[in-house]
Amino acid sequence: MPPTPPCHYLVYVTDAGQITNPDNRVSVIDTATNTIVASIPVGSAPLEIAITPNGVFGYVPAYFSNNVTVFSTATNTPIATIPVGVNPLGVAISPNGILAYVSNHGSNTISVINTATNTVTATIPVGLQPQGIAFTPNSAFAYVANENSGTVSVINTTTNTVVATIPVGIRPRSIVLTPNGQFAYVTNENSNNVSVINTVTNTVITTIPVGTGPVGTAITPNGTLVYIVNKGSNTVSVINTITNMVIATIPVGLSPDQVTVLPNGKFAYVTNQADNTVSVVKIATNTVIATLPGFNGPTGIETGTICY
DSSP, rough: OOOOOOOOEEEEEEEEEOOOSEEEEEEEETTTTTTTEEEOSSSSOOOEEEOTSSSEEEEETTTTEEEEEEEETTTEEEEEEEESSEEEEEEOOTTTTSEEEEEEETTTTTEEETTTTTTTEEEOOOOEEEEEEEETTTTTEEEEEETTTEEEEETTTTTTTEEEEEEESSSSSEEEEOOOEEEEEETTTTTEEEEETTTTEEEEEEHEEEEEEEEEEEOOSSEEEEEEEEEEEEEEEEETTTTTTEEEEEEEESSSEEEEEESSSSSSEEEEEETTTEEEEEETTTEEEEEEEOOEEEEEEEEEEEEO
Protein backbone atom coordinates (compact mmCIF):
# COMPACT_ATOMS: atom_id res chain seq x y z
CA MET A 1 0.00 0.00 0.00
CA PRO A 2 1.55 3.34 -1.03
CA PRO A 3 2.36 5.77 1.79
CA THR A 4 0.07 8.71 2.41
CA PRO A 5 1.65 11.83 0.90
CA PRO A 6 2.57 14.57 3.35
CA CYS A 7 0.08 17.42 3.52
CA HIS A 8 0.35 21.01 4.61
CA TYR A 9 -1.71 24.14 4.40
CA LEU A 10 -2.17 26.72 1.70
CA VAL A 11 -3.64 30.17 2.29
CA TYR A 12 -5.55 31.88 -0.52
CA VAL A 13 -5.58 35.70 -0.63
CA THR A 14 -7.75 37.89 -2.87
CA ASP A 15 -5.77 40.79 -4.32
CA ALA A 16 -8.52 43.40 -4.67
CA GLY A 17 -6.19 46.20 -5.77
CA GLN A 18 -7.49 49.75 -5.52
CA ILE A 19 -10.91 51.20 -6.33
CA THR A 20 -9.50 53.10 -9.31
CA ASN A 21 -7.33 50.15 -10.35
CA PRO A 22 -8.89 46.86 -9.20
CA ASP A 23 -6.88 43.69 -9.42
CA ASN A 24 -8.14 40.36 -10.66
CA ARG A 25 -6.14 37.59 -9.01
CA VAL A 26 -5.81 35.31 -6.03
CA SER A 27 -2.37 34.79 -4.51
CA VAL A 28 -1.54 31.40 -3.00
CA ILE A 29 0.69 31.17 0.09
CA ASP A 30 2.45 27.92 0.95
CA THR A 31 2.49 28.03 4.75
CA ALA A 32 5.47 25.66 4.89
CA THR A 33 7.66 28.45 3.49
CA ASN A 34 5.34 31.47 3.87
CA THR A 35 5.94 32.39 0.25
CA ILE A 36 3.60 33.08 -2.67
CA VAL A 37 3.68 30.01 -4.91
CA ALA A 38 0.91 30.73 -7.42
CA SER A 39 -1.39 33.41 -8.83
CA ILE A 40 -4.89 32.59 -10.07
CA PRO A 41 -6.77 34.88 -12.50
CA VAL A 42 -10.31 35.77 -11.39
CA GLY A 43 -12.80 38.59 -12.03
CA SER A 44 -12.43 42.29 -11.26
CA ALA A 45 -12.11 43.35 -7.59
CA PRO A 46 -12.25 40.03 -5.74
CA LEU A 47 -12.99 40.84 -2.08
CA GLU A 48 -13.66 37.47 -0.47
CA ILE A 49 -12.98 33.79 -1.08
CA ALA A 50 -14.22 30.39 0.10
CA ILE A 51 -12.66 26.96 -0.28
CA THR A 52 -14.81 23.82 -0.41
CA PRO A 53 -14.60 21.57 2.68
CA ASN A 54 -12.74 18.91 0.70
CA GLY A 55 -10.19 21.51 -0.40
CA VAL A 56 -10.69 20.82 -4.11
CA PHE A 57 -12.25 24.08 -5.34
CA GLY A 58 -12.22 27.77 -4.55
CA TYR A 59 -15.08 30.26 -5.12
CA VAL A 60 -14.28 33.94 -5.64
CA PRO A 61 -16.93 36.66 -6.19
CA ALA A 62 -15.78 39.57 -8.36
CA TYR A 63 -17.39 42.83 -7.21
CA PHE A 64 -17.16 44.66 -10.54
CA SER A 65 -17.64 41.63 -12.80
CA ASN A 66 -20.94 40.44 -11.23
CA ASN A 67 -19.80 36.85 -11.33
CA VAL A 68 -18.04 34.13 -9.36
CA THR A 69 -14.87 32.38 -10.52
CA VAL A 70 -14.50 28.73 -9.55
CA PHE A 71 -10.93 27.44 -9.59
CA SER A 72 -9.24 24.08 -9.11
CA THR A 73 -6.82 24.04 -6.19
CA ALA A 74 -4.89 21.19 -7.85
CA THR A 75 -4.03 23.23 -10.93
CA ASN A 76 -4.66 26.80 -9.67
CA THR A 77 -6.70 27.49 -12.80
CA PRO A 78 -10.30 28.68 -13.29
CA ILE A 79 -12.78 26.00 -14.31
CA ALA A 80 -16.06 27.96 -14.33
CA THR A 81 -17.52 31.46 -14.25
CA ILE A 82 -20.98 31.85 -12.72
CA PRO A 83 -23.11 34.99 -13.27
CA VAL A 84 -24.74 36.19 -10.03
CA GLY A 85 -26.27 39.45 -8.79
CA VAL A 86 -24.96 43.00 -8.65
CA ASN A 87 -21.63 43.59 -6.86
CA PRO A 88 -21.13 40.14 -5.32
CA LEU A 89 -19.03 40.45 -2.19
CA GLY A 90 -19.28 37.70 0.44
CA VAL A 91 -19.18 33.95 -0.11
CA ALA A 92 -19.46 30.81 2.02
CA ILE A 93 -19.62 27.09 1.32
CA SER A 94 -21.98 24.89 3.34
CA PRO A 95 -20.14 22.36 5.55
CA ASN A 96 -21.65 19.49 3.54
CA GLY A 97 -20.11 21.04 0.41
CA ILE A 98 -23.38 21.13 -1.51
CA LEU A 99 -24.09 24.88 -1.59
CA ALA A 100 -22.18 28.08 -2.18
CA TYR A 101 -23.94 31.22 -0.95
CA VAL A 102 -22.92 34.57 -2.49
CA SER A 103 -24.03 37.91 -1.08
CA ASN A 104 -24.92 40.42 -3.80
CA HIS A 105 -24.06 43.72 -2.15
CA GLY A 106 -25.68 45.81 -4.87
CA SER A 107 -28.93 43.88 -5.31
CA ASN A 108 -29.69 42.93 -1.68
CA THR A 109 -29.90 39.23 -2.43
CA ILE A 110 -28.15 35.93 -1.91
CA SER A 111 -27.35 33.75 -4.91
CA VAL A 112 -27.52 30.04 -4.14
CA ILE A 113 -25.07 27.99 -6.18
CA ASN A 114 -25.24 24.21 -6.53
CA THR A 115 -21.57 23.20 -6.35
CA ALA A 116 -22.18 20.00 -8.33
CA THR A 117 -23.39 21.91 -11.39
CA ASN A 118 -21.99 25.39 -10.66
CA THR A 119 -25.34 26.97 -11.48
CA VAL A 120 -27.51 29.39 -9.52
CA THR A 121 -30.55 27.51 -8.26
CA ALA A 122 -32.22 30.27 -6.21
CA THR A 123 -32.04 33.97 -5.38
CA ILE A 124 -33.04 35.01 -1.86
CA PRO A 125 -33.96 38.59 -0.88
CA VAL A 126 -32.29 39.69 2.37
CA GLY A 127 -31.45 43.05 3.98
CA LEU A 128 -29.59 46.04 2.56
CA GLN A 129 -26.05 45.47 1.29
CA PRO A 130 -25.48 41.90 2.48
CA GLN A 131 -21.89 40.91 3.07
CA GLY A 132 -20.59 38.23 5.46
CA ILE A 133 -22.14 34.74 5.45
CA ALA A 134 -21.74 31.77 7.80
CA PHE A 135 -23.43 28.37 7.87
CA THR A 136 -24.43 26.30 10.87
CA PRO A 137 -22.36 23.09 11.16
CA ASN A 138 -25.28 20.96 9.95
CA SER A 139 -25.71 23.21 6.86
CA ALA A 140 -29.37 23.77 7.78
CA PHE A 141 -29.15 27.54 8.23
CA ALA A 142 -27.08 30.43 6.91
CA TYR A 143 -26.50 33.71 8.75
CA VAL A 144 -26.05 36.83 6.60
CA ALA A 145 -24.78 40.21 7.81
CA ASN A 146 -26.74 43.06 6.18
CA GLU A 147 -24.34 45.98 6.26
CA ASN A 148 -26.77 48.84 5.68
CA SER A 149 -29.71 47.36 7.64
CA GLY A 150 -27.94 46.69 10.91
CA THR A 151 -29.38 43.19 10.91
CA VAL A 152 -28.55 39.54 10.38
CA SER A 153 -30.84 37.44 8.17
CA VAL A 154 -31.23 33.76 9.03
CA ILE A 155 -31.92 31.58 5.99
CA ASN A 156 -33.39 28.08 6.02
CA THR A 157 -31.25 26.38 3.37
CA THR A 158 -33.90 23.77 2.57
CA THR A 159 -36.65 26.26 1.74
CA ASN A 160 -34.37 29.17 0.70
CA THR A 161 -36.38 31.55 2.86
CA VAL A 162 -35.48 34.04 5.59
CA VAL A 163 -36.85 32.65 8.85
CA ALA A 164 -35.54 35.32 11.24
CA THR A 165 -34.09 38.84 11.18
CA ILE A 166 -31.87 39.79 14.11
CA PRO A 167 -31.03 43.43 14.97
CA VAL A 168 -27.32 43.89 15.72
CA GLY A 169 -24.99 46.91 15.65
CA ILE A 170 -24.23 49.54 13.03
CA ARG A 171 -22.79 48.25 9.77
CA PRO A 172 -22.41 44.51 10.46
CA ARG A 173 -19.75 43.07 8.21
CA SER A 174 -18.68 39.52 9.03
CA ILE A 175 -19.98 36.45 10.88
CA VAL A 176 -18.39 33.35 12.35
CA LEU A 177 -20.14 30.49 14.15
CA THR A 178 -18.76 28.35 16.94
CA PRO A 179 -18.01 24.74 15.93
CA ASN A 180 -20.98 23.50 17.99
CA GLY A 181 -23.26 25.94 16.14
CA GLN A 182 -24.62 27.48 19.33
CA PHE A 183 -23.31 31.01 18.91
CA ALA A 184 -22.58 33.47 16.11
CA TYR A 185 -20.14 36.37 16.42
CA VAL A 186 -20.91 39.42 14.25
CA THR A 187 -18.57 42.39 13.72
CA ASN A 188 -20.28 45.80 13.79
CA GLU A 189 -17.85 48.13 12.03
CA ASN A 190 -19.39 51.47 13.01
CA SER A 191 -20.31 50.40 16.54
CA ASN A 192 -16.79 49.16 17.35
CA ASN A 193 -18.14 45.99 18.89
CA VAL A 194 -19.14 42.38 18.30
CA SER A 195 -22.67 41.02 18.75
CA VAL A 196 -22.97 37.49 20.10
CA ILE A 197 -26.08 35.67 18.87
CA ASN A 198 -27.63 32.62 20.50
CA THR A 199 -28.61 30.55 17.45
CA VAL A 200 -31.33 28.65 19.33
CA THR A 201 -33.29 31.80 20.13
CA ASN A 202 -31.76 33.99 17.38
CA THR A 203 -31.27 36.83 19.82
CA VAL A 204 -28.23 38.87 20.81
CA ILE A 205 -27.09 37.75 24.27
CA THR A 206 -24.13 40.09 24.73
CA THR A 207 -22.09 42.78 22.99
CA ILE A 208 -18.29 42.86 23.24
CA PRO A 209 -16.29 46.11 22.78
CA VAL A 210 -13.27 45.67 20.49
CA GLY A 211 -11.08 48.03 18.46
CA THR A 212 -12.06 50.63 15.89
CA GLY A 213 -13.84 49.45 12.77
CA PRO A 214 -14.08 45.68 13.32
CA VAL A 215 -14.57 43.81 10.07
CA GLY A 216 -13.16 40.28 9.62
CA THR A 217 -13.68 37.23 11.85
CA ALA A 218 -12.23 33.75 12.35
CA ILE A 219 -12.42 31.13 15.08
CA THR A 220 -10.00 28.47 16.27
CA PRO A 221 -10.94 24.86 15.48
CA ASN A 222 -11.62 24.11 19.15
CA GLY A 223 -13.97 27.11 19.34
CA THR A 224 -12.24 28.79 22.28
CA LEU A 225 -10.88 31.91 20.56
CA VAL A 226 -12.41 34.33 18.06
CA TYR A 227 -10.10 36.65 16.12
CA ILE A 228 -11.57 40.05 15.19
CA VAL A 229 -9.85 42.32 12.67
CA ASN A 230 -10.05 46.02 13.61
CA LYS A 231 -9.57 47.92 10.35
CA GLY A 232 -9.43 51.36 11.97
CA SER A 233 -7.07 50.37 14.81
CA ASN A 234 -4.64 48.25 12.77
CA THR A 235 -5.09 45.48 15.33
CA VAL A 236 -6.68 42.10 15.93
CA SER A 237 -8.76 41.53 19.08
CA VAL A 238 -8.78 38.02 20.54
CA ILE A 239 -12.03 37.02 22.28
CA ASN A 240 -12.27 34.14 24.73
CA THR A 241 -15.59 32.47 23.90
CA ILE A 242 -16.04 31.16 27.46
CA THR A 243 -15.95 34.62 29.05
CA ASN A 244 -16.79 36.67 25.93
CA MET A 245 -13.99 39.05 26.86
CA VAL A 246 -11.03 40.36 24.87
CA ILE A 247 -7.90 38.66 26.20
CA ALA A 248 -5.34 40.08 23.76
CA THR A 249 -4.91 42.85 21.20
CA ILE A 250 -2.38 42.22 18.44
CA PRO A 251 -0.85 45.02 16.31
CA VAL A 252 -0.76 44.06 12.62
CA GLY A 253 -0.36 45.99 9.36
CA LEU A 254 -2.22 48.97 7.92
CA SER A 255 -5.96 48.72 7.33
CA PRO A 256 -6.27 45.00 8.07
CA ASP A 257 -9.34 43.39 6.58
CA GLN A 258 -9.83 39.66 7.09
CA VAL A 259 -8.34 36.70 8.92
CA THR A 260 -8.15 32.92 8.64
CA VAL A 261 -7.02 30.35 11.21
CA LEU A 262 -5.19 27.23 10.07
CA PRO A 263 -6.99 23.93 10.78
CA ASN A 264 -4.24 22.91 13.21
CA GLY A 265 -5.06 25.96 15.33
CA LYS A 266 -1.45 27.13 15.47
CA PHE A 267 -1.42 30.21 13.24
CA ALA A 268 -3.72 32.96 11.98
CA TYR A 269 -3.12 34.91 8.76
CA VAL A 270 -4.35 38.52 8.46
CA THR A 271 -4.62 40.59 5.26
CA ASN A 272 -3.36 44.17 5.52
CA GLN A 273 -5.04 46.03 2.68
CA ALA A 274 -3.18 49.36 2.81
CA ASP A 275 0.42 48.09 3.02
CA ASN A 276 -0.02 45.06 0.72
CA THR A 277 1.09 42.49 3.28
CA VAL A 278 -0.17 39.49 5.25
CA SER A 279 0.62 39.17 8.96
CA VAL A 280 1.27 35.70 10.40
CA VAL A 281 0.12 35.40 14.02
CA LYS A 282 1.28 32.63 16.35
CA ILE A 283 -1.84 31.69 18.32
CA ALA A 284 0.01 30.30 21.34
CA THR A 285 1.53 33.72 22.05
CA ASN A 286 -0.80 35.99 20.05
CA THR A 287 2.17 37.71 18.45
CA VAL A 288 3.06 38.45 14.82
CA ILE A 289 5.96 36.21 13.82
CA ALA A 290 6.17 37.17 10.13
CA THR A 291 4.97 39.79 7.66
CA LEU A 292 4.63 38.59 4.09
CA PRO A 293 4.98 41.04 1.16
CA GLY A 294 3.96 40.84 -2.50
CA PHE A 295 0.20 41.43 -2.48
CA ASN A 296 -1.99 44.14 -4.03
CA GLY A 297 -4.72 45.46 -1.75
CA PRO A 298 -5.28 42.07 -0.09
CA THR A 299 -8.70 41.58 1.50
CA GLY A 300 -10.24 38.08 1.49
CA ILE A 301 -8.33 35.12 2.92
CA GLU A 302 -9.07 31.42 3.35
CA THR A 303 -7.21 28.19 4.10
CA GLY A 304 -6.91 25.02 2.03
CA THR A 305 -4.60 21.99 1.98
CA ILE A 306 -2.13 20.42 -0.44
CA CYS A 307 -0.72 16.89 -0.39
CA TYR A 308 2.31 15.65 -2.34
